[in-house]
Amino acid sequence: MKALVFGVDPDSIPEVDRAGGEENPLLKGLAATPMNLIEVEDPKPIGPDWVVLRSRMTGICGSDSKQVFMENAEDEIDNAMTALISFPQVLGHELVATVEDVGPEAAGAVEPGQRVVLNPWLSCGPRGIEPKCPPCQAGDFSLCWNFTDGRLSPGIHTGNAKEATGGFAELVPAHSSMVIPVPESVADEVAVLADPFAVSLHAVTRTPPPPGGKAVVYGAGALGTTTTAILRQLYPDVEVATIARWPGQAEMARKLGATVFDPEPRLELVESLARWSGGVLRTPWQSLPFCHPGYVDVVYDTVGKPDTLEIGIRVVKGRGSVVVTGVGAPGRFEWAPLYFKEVRLIGSNAFGLEEVDGKRQHGIAHYLDLVQQGRVDVSAMLTHTFRLDQWREAFSTLARQGETGAIKVAFDQR
Numbered sequence: 001m002k003a004l005v006f007g008v009d010p011d012s013i014p015e016v017d018r019a020g021g022e023e024n025p026l027l028k029g030l031a032a033t034p035m036n037l038i039e040v041e042d043p044k045p046i047g048p049d050w051v052v053l054r055s056r057m058t059g060i061c062g063s064d065s066k067q068v069f070m071e072n073a074e075d076e077i078d079n080a081m082t083a084l085i086s087f088p089q090v091l092g093h094e095l096v097a098t099v100e101d102v103g104p105e106a107a108g109a110v111e112p113g114q115r116v117v118l119n120p121w122l123s124c125g126p127r128g129i130e131p132k133c134p135p136c137q138a139g140d141f142s143l144c145w146n147f148t149d150g151r152l153s154p155g156i157h158t159g160n161a162k163e164a165t166g167g168f169a170e171l172v173p174a175h176s177s178m179v180i181p182v183p184e185s186v187a188d189e190v191a192v193l194a195d196p197f198a199v200s201l202h203a204v205t206r207t208p209p210p211p212g213g214k215a216v217v218y219g220a221g222a223l224g225t226t227t228t229a230i231l232r233q234l235y236p237d238v239e240v241a242t243i244a245r246w247p248g249q250a251e252m253a254r255k256l257g258a259t260v261f262d263p264e265p266r267l268e269l270v271e272s273l274a275r276w277s278g279g280v281l282r283t284p285w286q287s288l289p290f291c292h293p294g295y296v297d298v299v300y301d302t303v304g305k306p307d308t309l310e311i312g313i314r315v316v317k318g319r320g321s322v323v324v325t326g327v328g329a330p331g332r333f334e335w336a337p338l339y340f341k342e343v344r345l346i347g348s349n350a351f352g353l354e355e356v357d358g359k360r361q362h363g364i365a366h367y368l369d370l371v372q373q374g375r376v377d378v379s380a381m382l383t384h385t386f387r388l389d390q391w392r393e394a395f396s397t398l399a400r401q402g403e404t405g406a407i408k409v410a411f412d413q414r
Contacts, residue, residue: 001042003169004391006035006067007088026399029069030392037389040090043173045103046163047128047151050175051110052101053118055413057192057385058167059094062221062326064159065398067091071329085160086153092167092411093120093158094195096188099179106176116179117194117364118172120157121350122164126175127152139353139360157350168388168411180364186371190379192410193226197378198363199325200226200302203348205356207323209238209297214277217242217258218312219302220249221401222408223325225256225381227300232257233376234356241276243269243311248405252380266311273315290314290337298323306331313337313345323348385412 010033043052065071068091095118099110110116121141124132127150135143148154155161164173182191200223209215209231217227220242231240242258244250250260261272270288274281279291288310294317301308304326310333312322321344338345351363359366370376384404386394388411397404 001040001170002037002388003040003090003165004035004037004092004388005040005088005090006033008034008036008038010034010036024399026069026071027396029071030395030399033068033070035068035391037391040169043165043171045101045106046173047105047175048103049105050103050126050173051099051106051179053095053097053116053172053174053179054100055092055095055097055167055170055172055411056115057096057188057410057412057414058092059192059195059222059382059408059410060092060394060398061094061195062223064091065395068395069399081156084147084154084156086155086162088162089160090165090169091159092169093118094192094410095120095158095167095172096182096191097167097172100171103176109176110179110181115182115188115191117182117191117368118158118167118174119178119180119362119364120159120166120195121178121352122147122152122155122157122161124150125177126164141352142350143352168391170413180362180368183368183372186368188414189382189385190371191368193222193378193382193408194364194367196222196408197226197230197367197376198351198354199223199348200230200300201354201356201363201366202351203227203300203323203325204230204234205354206348207298207321207346209235212237213297214239214241214295216240216273216296216299216312216315217253217302218263218299218308219326220244220246220253220260220407221302222381223302225249225252225407226378227302227325228253228256228258229376229378233370241273246401246405248383248401249407252407255380263308266307269311270314273311277315279315279317287334288314291317292337292341293317294320294341296320300325302326304328306333309333309345310335313341313343316341316343318342319344321346381407382410383407384409387411388413
């Protein structure tokens with residue numbers, strides 16, 4: 001089969017990838033990325049309880065693009081997550097697929113020809129570990145204790161363990177517990193958004209805003225858009241402000257019902273958020289002012305860079321929460337308001353079993369239900385699709401979001 005493999009020598013670089021590389025560091029990284037579309041052996045079920053999927057549509061996650069662009073690679077050489085991955089890799093965990101082959105112990109769980117969405121976590125079940133660790137027993141698969149153990153190489157999810165290759169390929173191995181059936185009424189273009197939606201659902205439902213409260217969403221990419229949509233649909237009495245960098249993102253946030261602010265200039269952003277929320281600004285000798293008292297209950301930071309974290313802790317209220325779903329490179333920022341206001345800084349990692357309206361099930365299953373009920377529609381955030389052999393154009397489109405208006409980009413392999 002053909003697979004887009006990370007960790008191999010690239011082909012010669014087309015001129016289109018060189019253009020603008022000096023001005024755009026993401027294009028510069030793309031031009032040098034160690035990735036290539038090559039022929040590899042077809043995967044087989046890794047165990048008797050595994051299946052093989054045929055890719056239909058695969059979204060490009062922010063973590064995929066960050067790796068391919070080698071964004072801030074020098075600043076993140078000490079990233080702790082390198083303890084939990086293995087190479088070479090075939091990325092792509094936001095997958096809609098058709099069941100191709102079924103191992104003997106997976107028969108009955110899914111059937112050949114069935115359309116499914118991938119739950120990518122390589123936790124105790126896929127690794128063949130019994131008894132399951134406490135997080136897996138609780139449905140917190142992304143906190144599994146055994147990401148380096150069992151029958152797989154190190155890897156937290158499909159695409160970053162070398163045997164568990166991802167959706168940037170024609171065929172994908174998956175454990176029977178990792179596939180969630182897609183209803184006939186839900187199109188591939190809608191189902192492919194299940195993963196980022198579930199990430200945001202986990203963040204919001206685990207740290208929800210209070211009734212009648214105020215929430216700020218920093219970022220309006222895939223995670224920011226789905227976070228805004230969840231807040232507006234599931235918490236309709238909560239006021240939502242979304243910080244959007246690009247015009248296309250801002251337009252979608254407005255359509256979802258958010259008040260939209262530009263991230264720059266930062267002083268104006270803090271002042272605007274204070275006016276919107278009713279916060280009282282306190283101005284230090286140097287640097288940005290902060291709100292005290294503040295009236296923003298929760299900030300959902302889908303970017304996770306020092307600059308965005310600094311804004312969050314400055315505008316949130318005393319003992320409010322800043323929930324971080326994005327992961328940027330480390331860096332210094334002035335964080336005295338964090339301790340002074342006793343702000344809760346909360347990391348939020350992917351998804352598992354979530355509770356919505358009193359019903360507990362996988363976050364991806366919640367998304368499919370909400371779509372069928374007509375309560376959620378984020379389909380407009382899928383802005384671009386490409387064939388797998390157009391991978392350079394796909395990532396270039398993401399690197400030039402200001403020009404292209406890209407929010408979610410996917411490979412269409414049907």
